[in-house]
Amino acid sequence: QQQVRQSPQSLTVWEGETAILNCSYEDSTFNYFPWYQQFPGEGPALLISISSVSDKKEDGRFTIFFNKREKKLSLHITDSQPGDSATYFCAASTGSFNKLTFGAGTRLAVCP
Amino acid sequence: GGIITQTPKFLIGQEGQKLTLKCQQNFNHDTMYWYRQDSGKGLRLIYYSITENDLQKGDLSEGYDASREKKSSFSLTVTSAQKNEMAVFLCASSKRDREDEQYFGPGTRLTVL
Numbered sequence: 035q036q037q038v039r040q041s042p043q044s045l046t047v048w049e050g051e052t053a054i055l056n057c058s059y060e061d062s063t064f065n066y067f068p069w070y071q072q073f074p075g076e077g078p079a080l081l082i083s084i085s086s087v088s089d090k091k092e093d094g095r096f097t098i099f100f101n102k103r104e105k106k107l108s109l110h111i112t113d114s115q116p117g118d119s120a121t122y123f124c125a126a127s128t129g130s131f132n133k134l135t136f137g138a139g140t141r142l143a144v145c146p
Numbered sequence: 147g148g149i150i151t152q153t154p155k156f157l158i159g160q161e162g163q164k165l166t167l168k169c170q171q172n173f174n175h176d177t178m179y180w181y182r183q184d185s186g187k188g189l190r191l192i193y194y195s196i197t198e199n200d201l202q203k204g205d206l207s208e209g210y211d212a213s214r215e216k217k218s219s220f221s222l223t224v225t226s227a228q229k230n231e232m233a234v235f236l237c238a239s240s241k242r243d244r245e246d247e248q249y250f251g252p253g254t255r256l257t258v259l
Contacts, residue, residue, distance in 0.1 A: 070256055077236050077238070079250065080248070084230055127246050133204060134191075134248065136190075137188055139186075139188055
């Protein structure tokens, strides 16, 4: 049972375009959603996160949009750069001590 | 700042062999985790530990043992390696009650012949 789903599985955009990565979840008790970025040969690193009380979180070129009613969120990467090429994982937690549930990831390629 | 060190970086084993992976962190974090990463399947939690000598099973604990010898180290044992198994094992740590902000090591890549 996959509680956190990501789409697309892979995405290719041109440099300067906006990449949109989607995430949806099933468990309505999830209330915190971090996104992790992973480069080949490295472990994932926290990129940006949002709690369910917000509908938008922005950090530079990275923005999370959150729709609690539809249980969906998306990560927008504006002005994409080749250095953004990585795998992006959406994760979810219930806030109190509990494990993170990760999606399967979206592999992003930004072509120069 | 801090760092998570995983050893070995690459591990090749034989079917049925017991294999041990090690992880060290110098963040002084209370909580440590072991994940398995398979291509196309994301990260699946094997074990986690919220303090020294504590162990909690994750979703994928069958076939694995873990040991939290001290606050800074967490080891994982594959009790019987499965033939043709290939995966990356990731260690992570976080502050207590901040499981959303985990810091990951570079991983150990396992290949079973």
